[in-house]
Each structure stands twice: as C-alpha cells, then as structure tokens.
Amino acid sequence: MSLHSSDFVFRMSMKELLECKDPTPWIEFEKGLIDEPELARKFFKDGRSFDLEGLKNCMKRGYLYIDGVEELLRALKKDGYEMHAFTNYPIWYKMIEDKLKLSTYLSWTFCSCIFGKRKPEAQFYLEVLNCLKVDPASCIFIDDRMRNVEAAIEAGFTGIQFKNADLLRKDLSIHGIDISMNEPNENQDAAEVLD
Numbered sequence: 001m002s003l004h005s006s007d008f009v010f011r012m013s014m015k016e017l018l019e020c021k022d023p024t025p026w027i028e029f030e031k032g033l034i035d036e037p038e039l040a041r042k043f044f045k046d047g048r049s050f051d052l053e054g055l056k057n058c059m060k061r062g063y064l065y066i067d068g069v070e071e072l073l074r075a076l077k078k079d080g081y082e083m084h085a086f087t088n089y090p091i092w093y094k095m096i097e098d099k100l101k102l103s104t105y106l107s108w109t110f111c112s113c114i115f116g117k118r119k120p121e122a123q124f125y126l127e128v129l130n131c132l133k134v135d136p137a138s139c140i141f142i143d144d145r146m147r148n149v150e151a152a153i154e155a156g157f158t159g160i161q162f163k164n165a166d167l168l169r170k171d172l173s174i175h176g177i178d179i180s181m182n183e184p185n186e187n188q189d190a191a192e193v194l195d
Contacts, residue, residue, distance in 0.1 A: 010050060020044055029090045032113035036091075060095045068165025073105035075179045084109040086128060086141065088118045119143070120151035129155065140175060142168065 010017050025042035028034045034042070040052045076083060083106035087093065090113045097103055110128050117124035129136050136156030143149050149159035160171045169179055 020046065027118065030088050030112045030118055031116045032091070033116065039090075056092065056095065059092065060099060063096050063099050065100060066165065068169075070105075072165050072169060072179065073102075076177075077105045079180055081177070083107070084128075084132075086110040086119070086143075088112045119145075119148040122151060122155060125152055125155035125157070140172070140177070 012020075021043055022045045025034060025039050028042075029036075029039045036052060040049065041047065043050060073083070085093070085102065085106055085108045087108075087110065089096075089111055093108060093111050093113070097108065102108070109131070110124075112118045112124070115124060115127060117127065119125075129139075132139070137158065139157045140160060141149065141152035141157040142160045142162050143152070144162045146161050149161045153159040158175055160168065160175075162168055172179065
C-alpha cells in the first residue's frame with residue numbers, strides 16, 4: 001500500500017499507521033485464521049473502526065500487472081510450463097483474480113489463507129512439494145522478497161528474486177527456460193500475436 005493509499009483510507013501517514021496498527025491481525029487474516037469482521041475489529045491497537053470496504057477498494061484499484069509480466073506469463077503458458085501462485089494473501093486474492101484473471105496463466109494453488117501458513121515458513125514450502133509430488137530441484141520459485149527466495153532454496157527449490165520482467169526472463173534463461181516471445185512477422189496480423 002502506498003503512502004497515498006494510507007492517507008486516503010486511514011486519514012494518516014504511513015508512519016502513523018504503522019505506529020497504531022496491530023501487526024498480528026493481518027498475518028492471521030493472510031493465514032485464514034480470522035475473517036474480515038475480526039480483521040476490522042483487531043486492525044488497530046486501540047480498537048478504533050475504519051473503512052474496511054474503502055481499504056479493499058483502494059487495494060483493488062492498485063492491482064495491476066507489472067510491465068512485461070503478463071506477456072511473460074502468456075509465453076510461459078504457451079510453452080507448456082506449469083505455474084502456481086504461492087502467495088501470502090488473504091481471501092482477497094479473489095479480488096486480484098476478478099480484476100487481472102491470473103488463472104488464465106496459473107493456478108491459485110498455494111494461498112496462505114487456504115493452507116494456514118505463510119512464506120517464509122519452511123513447513124509451507126514442504127507442503128507445496130508434498131502437494132505437487134515433485135523433486136524440489138525441478139521447481140523454480142520466484143518472489144520479490146529475498147527472504148522468501150532463501151527459504152525456497154533451503155527447501156531445495158531453485159530460487160530467483162523478481163526485480164522486473166526483463167531480468168526475470170534473463171534469470172529463467174540461465175536456468176534453461178528460454179521463452180519464445182511471439183513477435184509479429186510481416187505476414188502476421190498483430191492481433192493474432194495477442195491470442
């Protein structure tokens with residue numbers, strides 16, 4: 001959430017928000033241990049109320065593909081790679097799906113709100129491997145947080161820290177994943193490339 005988002009929803013700066021919110025309820029919400037009404041009741045240390053729907057709407061407006069990521073996902077899917085979301089996210093992941101239709105490219109298989117665990121908990125990574133029934137070395141774990149990547153590597157995954165789509169494409173290539181990005185040729189309509 002950006003500073004502007006906290007100003008709009010909470011009528012306070014991000015610094016003020018971090019000082020007066022209780023850190024525990026969001027983690028519990030991400031793990032599916034509490035529901036929205038309980039999150040709203042416990043969010044602030046002093047129990048004050050806030051506009052939960054405003055927070056959800058603000059977050060939903062902020063959901064956008066990072067430049068180049070949708071094209072990369074499309075190419076990976078076209079090339080036959082199996083992809084799964086492995087995310088620390090509450091039931092609100094459904095808002096992301098509604099807006100971005102990520103399930104076009106990957107499965108929402110490993111959401112913290114379903115498994116009751118969060119990255120970088122080692123048990124969450126082991127549960128993923130158990131569900132997939134694969135050798136961890138055959139999986140590439142990608143995350144923007146280095147601590148989560150380190151935990152994946154400790155569990156035996158190949159780990160890549162996401163910085164941007166171009167660097168990810170290069171990192172994947174280093175690991176033997178060469179992505180065929182469709183470029184229109186002189187005999188191909190640009191609209192056909194997007195299908």
